[in-house]
Amino acid sequence: MRKAFTLIEMLISVTILSIMMVFLYKSYASLNSSNYFLKKELNIIKSQQLxxxxxxxxxxxxLDKKVNIINQDSHVDVVFMQSSNSLHRKYNPYVAxxxxxxxxxxxxxxxxFKEYPLNQDSVFSIDSLGEVDSFRVYKSNDNLKEAYLIHAEFKQGEEILLKVKVLED
Structure with a gap:
């Protein structure tokens, strides 16, 4: 009866262990690269949804069914309105x-906001939504329900196309 491993058995076991470690390292690296890619895509989708x-x-x-749409050119509109949605914790802010x-x-x-270009003494909070090729807002002709079609085409290839009906009080 033997009480120890031979040198050949030790070399074979070390070789098998090293081969397993190489495959495990490759799978770990692949997992990290796929996690990085998915995290990047998730951030893009979160930004679009926001x-x-x-x-x-x-x-x-x-509010007040008063949305002022000023057409600047064939690709750009300027919109002034009052909304109860606020990103900066203001009560019924005016949004442009x-x-x-x-x-x-x-x-x-x-x-x-009354006119464009804005007055120099205007005080407001600014949020950038990104670079756009076009931003258009169309108002519905139906007098019974106030609805808007918003189309924003961003340079990164994303696009916002929403038909929004103003909620009643």
């Missing part, structure tokens, strides 16, 4: 969507 949610809530919670240098901005203020 933009859609903000635009949807602004238009669906618009403005495209400046191909970037879509959401402005939120306690003072009403």
């Amino acid at each position: 933009k859609k949610r903000v635009v949807f809530l602004d238009f669906s919670l618009a 969507y403005i495209v400046k240098e191909s970037k879509l901005y959401r402005l939120e203020s306690l003072q009403e």
Whole structure:
């Protein structure tokens, strides 16, 4: 009876162990790369959904059925409204969507936006929604229900196309 391993048996077991470690390391590296890719895609989807949610809530919670749409050119509209949706914890803020240098901005203020370009003494909070190729808002012709079609085409290839009906009080 033997009480110890031979040198050949030890070499074979070390070789098998090292082969297993190489495969485990490769699978671990593959898992890390797929996790990185999925995390990046998840952040992109979260960003898109957040933009859609903000635009949807602004238009669906618009107050006084007073949404002012100013057409700047064939690809850009400027929108002024009052909404009960606030990102900066303001009570019934006035909201504006403005495209400046191909970037879509959401402005939120306690003072009403009356004209574009804005006054220099205006005070508001700014949120950038990203670079856009076009931002258009169309109002429904139906007088019974106030609805809007919002189309924003971003440079990264994403697109927002929403039909939003203003909620009744």
